[in-house]
Amino acid sequence: MKTGFCGASRMGRAAVSAFAVLLGCAALLAAPESHALTKMRDGFAAMVLTDGTSFLPRTRITRAESGDDIVYWIQWQEPIPRSQLRCVISGPGTNIDETEPTVDPNPEGYTVCGITTEDSDSGTFVFTQYLNGEKVGEQSIVVEKPPFFRSAKKRWKFMLGILALIIIAGYWIRRKMTGDQRSLKELVGGEPGAAKAALAGVVIGSKVGAGAPATKSVATPQSNEADDLRKLGKKFEWLLTQPDKPAAVEAGRNYLGLLMKAKNEAEALKVFKQCVGADPAFKLAQAEDVLPLAKAARAAGDPSGAVAVVRGFDKAFPGHGLIPDVFIFSAKLLAEDLNNKDMARKILAHVMQRYPGHYLAQDAKRYLQEMQQATT
Numbered sequence: 001m002k003t004g005f006c007g008a009s010r011m012g013r014a015a016v017s018a019f020a021v022l023l024g025c026a027a028l029l030a031a032p033e034s035h036a037l038t039k040m041r042d043g044f045a046a047m048v049l050t051d052g053t054s055f056l057p058r059t060r061i062t063r064a065e066s067g068d069d070i071v072y073w074i075q076w077q078e079p080i081p082r083s084q085l086r087c088v089i090s091g092p093g094t095n096i097d098e099t100e101p102t103v104d105p106n107p108e109g110y111t112v113c114g115i116t117t118e119d120s121d122s123g124t125f126v127f128t129q130y131l132n133g134e135k136v137g138e139q140s141i142v143v144e145k146p147p148f149f150r151s152a153k154k155r156w157k158f159m160l161g162i163l164a165l166i167i168i169a170g171y172w173i174r175r176k177m178t179g180d181q182r183s184l185k186e187l188v189g190g191e192p193g194a195a196k197a198a199l200a201g202v203v204i205g206s207k208v209g210a211g212a213p214a215t216k217s218v219a220t221p222q223s224n225e226a227d228d229l230r231k232l233g234k235k236f237e238w239l240l241t242q243p244d245k246p247a248a249v250e251a252g253r254n255y256l257g258l259l260m261k262a263k264n265e266a267e268a269l270k271v272f273k274q275c276v277g278a279d280p281a282f283k284l285a286q287a288e289d290v291l292p293l294a295k296a297a298r299a300a301g302d303p304s305g306a307v308a309v310v311r312g313f314d315k316a317f318p319g320h321g322l323i324p325d326v327f328i329f330s331a332k333l334l335a336e337d338l339n340n341k342d343m344a345r346k347i348l349a350h351v352m353q354r355y356p357g358h359y360l361a362q363d364a365k366r367y368l369q370e371m372q373q374a375t376t
Helices: 018-024 152-178 184-189 193-209 225-240 245-261 265-278 287-299 303-310 323-336 341-354 359-375
Strands: 039-050 055-061 069-076 085-091 094-100 110-116 123-131 134-144
Touching: 039 110, 039 134, 055 069, 055 110, 069 123, 069 134, 085 110, 110 123, 225 245, 225 265, 245 265, 245 287, 265 287, 265 303, 287 303, 287 323, 303 323, 323 341, 323 359, 341 359
Parallel strands: none
Antiparallel strands: 039 055, 039 069, 069 110, 085 094, 085 123, 123 134
C-alpha cells in the first residue's frame, strides 16, 4: 500500500513511509459549508509542518526523485471553512482518489495532498484538488530516478565492498611476501592473549637487563561530561547566531546526543526545536533517542513537538527494530492528544498488516478494538 498524505492509497506495492500519515490528514475538511474562496497560488513542497490542525508547506520544489515526499499545496486568501477536499493523484502505476473529512476548519489558508514515492517510481505525476466537488487546482511534477552514486545507501555499501576487497587483497599479498601464517582475524585483532603476555615479558625483561629506566603508567583523566555539555551548549548557541546554519545544526545534533545521555530531556527538546527551526529536515542522530524525547514532549503537554520528533523515523532509520514501537506511540498520540482517530486507526492497521508476527501487533489490535468500542 502506498499511503497518501490525505489517507489516499494505492494497492499493489509494499508498504512505504508510514509517516506520510502524520503529514496530511490531521486537519482537512468535514461537513461542507458554502463559502467563496480566493485562490492565491499553488505549487509543490517536499514537506509540510503541522500542529495537528493546520499546515504550512516547507522546502518548495519543482522536481523530485524516487523515494521523495511530494506535497501539492494551494494557498487561499481566506481561512478554509469546513469543507470536503478530494485529492486525485495519477502517474505510472499510481491511481489515488480519496476524500478526507474532518471536524475542524483549517485557519491557515492552505489545502494540501501528497504521497511518499517509492524507489521504483519515475515519470510524470499529476495532482488535482477538488473543494466541495469543484476542481480548484491541478499541477504535474516529474519524478526522476537518482543516479547510482547519489543514493547514499548504495554508495555506502559500494564503498564498504571496495574496502573489504582491498583488505583481503593486502592480507594475501603480505602473506605471500613475508611468509606470515597468521589468520586475517589475528592480523587485524592482534596477537592472542598468551602470545601478547609472553612477548610483553620478553620486552620488559630485556629493557630491565639493559638498565633502561622504568616508566610509570599515567592514568588518563576522564573527561568532565558536565563541562563538555556546558562548552558544547555555548558553542551551539553562538553558532545559531551565525549565517552558517549547517554548522549550528551539526553542533546541535552532537549537543542533543549528550543531553539525552545525561537524561536532560527538557533541554534536549528545546535544542531539537531550535535545530528544526534552522533545518526543517533535521533528525536525531541516534534512533534510540527518538522515543524518549517524543515521550518527554508529550508528557510536557507538547504533542506537536512529539509529532515533530517521530516524523519520518522509518525513513531516517530504515529497518530499525523500534519502528513498530514508534508507530504505536504515534497512533496513541494522534488518537488521544490530537483527536485524529481516523489516522490512528490507519497506523494501527498498518502495524498489524506489516508486522503480523511482532508482539506489538497484538497491542495494535487490542488498542484498535478499544477505540472501536469507545465509539459505539
